Amino acid sequence: MKMTDDEVRAMVAEMLAEQHRLQQANFDAIVLRTVASVLASFGIDNDDRKELRADFQHLRRWRTSVEQAQSYTLKAVITVIATGLMGVVGLSVKVVLGK
16 A cells, blocks of 8 residues: 555654654653752752742742842931931031021
8 A cells, every 4th residue: 555645744743743742751851850859959858849939938028128128228328318418508507697
């Protein structure tokens, strides 16, 4: 039985698609094992995902609160400097007008 060109193309395309699916599955398994190995080297067990996520969320909240505190500190320093300069200018005007 002789196969047509279209049948050959369809068969080759199906085989290539199946090969691609198998390679993708192997790639996904390799990546998963690599990530698990890296996390294990840091002392993080695969079953600790919820705790790890909670730790990262806590670190993010801590970082944002520190950044916010730095912003407030900078604003407070600028306010103190501006108030001091205004006080010096006010006293200077009072001394000059007082003479």
